[in-house]
Amino acid sequence: MSSSFMPTCISKLTNSTILLVCALLCFSFTSTEAYDPLDPNGNITIKWDIMSWTPDGYVAVVTIFNFQKYRHIQAPGWTLGWEWSKKEVIWSMTGAQATEQGDCSRFKGNVPHCCLRKPFVVDLLPGTPYNQQVANCCKGGVITSWIQDRDNAVSSFQISVGSAGTTNKTVRAPKNFTLKVPGPGYTCEKTKLVKPSQFVSPDKRRVTQAVLTWNSTCTYSQILAQQTPSCCVSLSSFYNDTIVPCPTCSCGCENNITQPGSCVMPNSPYLASVIAGPRKNSFTPLVQCTTHMCPIRIHWHVKLNYKEYWRVKISITNFNYRMNYTQWNLVAQHPNFDNLTTSFSFNYKSITPFATINDTAMLWGIKFYNDLLMQNGPSGNVQSELLFRKDMETFTFEKGWAFPRRIYFNGDNCVMPPPEAYPWLPNASPYQVISILCPAMAILVSLAFLLAYA
Ligand SMILES: *[C@@H]1O[C@H](CO)[C@@H](O)[C@H](O)[C@H]1NC(C)=O
Ligand SMILES: *[C@@H]1O[C@H](CO)[C@@H](O)[C@H](O)[C@H]1NC(C)=O
Numbered sequence: 001m002s003s004s005f006m007p008t009c010i011s012k013l014t015n016s017t018i019l020l021v022c023a024l025l026c027f028s029f030t031s032t033e034a035y036d037p038l039d040p041n042g043n044i045t046i047k048w049d050i051m052s053w054t055p056d057g058y059v060a061v062v063t064i065f066n067f068q069k070y071r072h073i074q075a076p077g078w079t080l081g082w083e084w085s086k087k088e089v090i091w092s093m094t095g096a097q098a099t100e101q102g103d104c105s106r107f108k109g110n111v112p113h114c115c116l117r118k119p120f121v122v123d124l125l126p127g128t129p130y131n132q133q134v135a136n137c138c139k140g141g142v143i144t145s146w147i148q149d150r151d152n153a154v155s156s157f158q159i160s161v162g163s164a165g166t167t168n169k170t171v172r173a174p175k176n177f178t179l180k181v182p183g184p185g186y187t188c189e190k191t192k193l194v195k196p197s198q199f200v201s202p203d204k205r206r207v208t209q210a211v212l213t214w215n216s217t218c219t220y221s222q223i224l225a226q227q228t229p230s231c232c233v234s235l236s237s238f239y240n241d242t243i244v245p246c247p248t249c250s251c252g253c254e255n256n257i258t259q260p261g262s263c264v265m266p267n268s269p270y271l272a273s274v275i276a277g278p279r280k281n282s283f284t285p286l287v288q289c290t291t292h293m294c295p296i297r298i299h300w301h302v303k304l305n306y307k308e309y310w311r312v313k314i315s316i317t318n319f320n321y322r323m324n325y326t327q328w329n330l331v332a333q334h335p336n337f338d339n340l341t342t343s344f345s346f347n348y349k350s351i352t353p354f355a356t357i358n359d360t361a362m363l364w365g366i367k368f369y370n371d372l373l374m375q376n377g378p379s380g381n382v383q384s385e386l387l388f389r390k391d392m393e394t395f396t397f398e399k400g401w402a403f404p405r406r407i408y409f410n411g412d413n414c415v416m417p418p419p420e421a422y423p424w425l426p427n428a429s430p431y432q433v434i435s436i437l438c439p440a441m442a443i444l445v446s447l448a449f450l451l452a453y454a
């Protein structure tokens with residue numbers, strides 16, 4: 001059976017179907033990757049600079065740098081934890097605070113700010129008095145992404161540590177950093193001793209340096225962050241009336257009978273009470289009941305075809321009643337992004353994860369205009385149009401070419417409809433669903449063959 005099946009199959013293998021299969025494989029693998037293929041070097045680095053020694057310890061400036069192109073930390077902000085190596089205590093902090101003091105009963109007179117062996121620290125809120133601030137502090141733990149706002153992609157605080165060593169031989173680095181945003185997602189490497197940081201004075205005429213510097217690098221993984229996706233993609237085009245919706249159950253399944261409260265109907269009389277209910281401040285999404293159950297939907301509409309250009313409309317809809325997305329961003333991958341002519345009402349920057357391929361772009365809202373994606377409701381959406389210049393050699397409306405290969409919202413990979421569901425050109429021979437199955441079948445059959453006869 002296998003021998004008669006395979007030749008017909010392989011003869012149908014056109015380049016485009018191979019591409020489609022690759023795309024299929026890519027989509028199914030990205031969600032399990034530990035690193036992000038569109039930002040392979042993205043990381044958050046925590047730098048711990050000891051600036052001076054004190055009678056029983058030291059004063060340090062701790063700085064969190066976000067080196068990720070498009071992933072940011074939004075409200076309610078970061079929580080940084082670590083474990084002391086010895087019996088260190090925190091005498092005082094400026095620009096941040098420990099969430100719990102712990103048991104300081106062994107101290108008489110001066111009481112430390114925190115005596116826990118594993119302290120957790122949060123940023124102070126905007127509006128903190130100036131005498132309690134340091135540079136780059138007090139933003140409520142919000143850190144922007146590197147591309148969106150480089151000046152605010154950093155957060156820092158000052159800490160005075162006691163019962164620590166007072167020389168570079170006796171002092172020990174804090175261990176096991178944890179970074180919560182507020183949920184899990186980041187894994188931090190072992191703290192390393194690095195070359196002491198240098199600081200240039202504002203007039204650039206003097207350089208000072210830290211006594212000692214430790215670094216720890218944290219990387220993000222979507223699997224660690226959450227079990228379910230947080231966004232999905234729907235598609236439509238001017239050449240076909242079909243609207244391809246988000247795949248059913250992309251982010252969960254609608255089930256308000258066995259799990260009441262898992263979603264809310266927009267016209268439900270309970271809506272107001274659920275939103276204002278006891279879990280008001282919870283950051284788990286409360287979504288509108290839809291077939292996809294995602295907090296965010298991205299719609300890609302192929303809108304117009306000109307002689308030399310073509311136009312796409314992108315709409316982002318918020319289905320979450322509990323979240324205003326501040327400084328949201330979108331990353332989209334499509335071969336024509338190497339020739340994006342204009343992006344109307346969104347900011348745009350091309351990202352080249354691999355120096356040779358220029359097919360990925362980051363889009364984000366314009367400050368004070370549409371950088372706030374409001375909670376579910378009439379104004380819970382933002383829109384933009386993209387104008388691409390055609391490259392006559394590759395441009396086509398066939399085989400779903402005009403649709404994106406990948407979409408991220410706020411750094412999370414969104415669920416795409418399966419390629420065989422993409423809108424067809426009218427009169428196009430229904431493009432062969434069988435030819436997508438074929439290579440997969442061929443691989444399976446040959447694997448079975450190998451296993452059976454190896
Ligand atoms: C972290 O990101 C910075 C900036 O992109 C890069 O220079 C550095 O090598 C990265 N660190 C790691 C451990 O990947
Ligand atoms: C510690 O300080 C001494 C004297 O300042 C210096 O010679 C030595 O290299 C330092 N060691 C480290 C690990 O920084």
Ligand SMILES: *[C@@H]1O[C@H](CO)[C@@H](O)[C@H](O)[C@H]1NC(C)=O
Binds near residue numbers: 176
């Ligand atoms: C680091 O912290 C985590 C969570 O608190 C804990 O599970 C883990 O064992 C710690 N690792 C080390 C090396 O202490």
Ligand SMILES: *[C@@H]1O[C@H](CO)[C@@H](O)[C@H](O)[C@H]1NC(C)=O
Binds near residue numbers: 045046194
């Ligand atoms: C330590 O972190 C700082 C800030 O992120 C960076 O500039 C420096 O290169 C890092 N050092 C090492 C050795 O990774």
Ligand SMILES: *[C@@H]1O[C@H](CO)[C@@H](O)[C@H](O)[C@H]1NC(C)=O
Binds near residue numbers: 257261263268270
């Ligand atoms: C639960 O779903 C049913 C139908 O699917 C709907 O009629 C009802 O209003 C929903 N309940 C709530 C609380 O949204």
Ligand SMILES: *[C@@H]1O[C@H](CO)[C@@H](O)[C@H](O)[C@H]1NC(C)=O
Binds near residue numbers: 321322323324374375
């Ligand atoms: C979102 O912002 C609007 C207007 O500022 C505010 O009324 C609403 O309570 C906010 N919603 C959430 C969930 O924070």
Ligand SMILES: *[C@@H]1O[C@H](CO)[C@@H](O)[C@H](O)[C@H]1NC(C)=O
Binds near residue numbers: 337339358
């Ligand atoms: C990628 O394409 C965009 C849009 O045409 C262009 O602005 C950008 O310079 C290109 N980047 C590279 C590295 O070629």
Ligand SMILES: *[C@@H]1O[C@H](CO)[C@@H](O)[C@H](O)[C@H]1NC(C)=O
Binds near residue numbers: 391
């Ligand atoms: C953009 O399109 C023009 C016209 O088709 C072409 O000459 C140019 O090389 C394209 N640019 C890139 C980066 O592909």
Ligand SMILES: *[C@@H]1O[C@H](CO)[C@@H](O)[C@H](O)[C@H]1NC(C)=O
Binds near residue numbers: 242423427
């Ligand atoms: C539009 O595309 C769908 C596939 O998504 C297809 O079933 C339908 O026949 C197409 N309509 C036309 C008019 O070609």
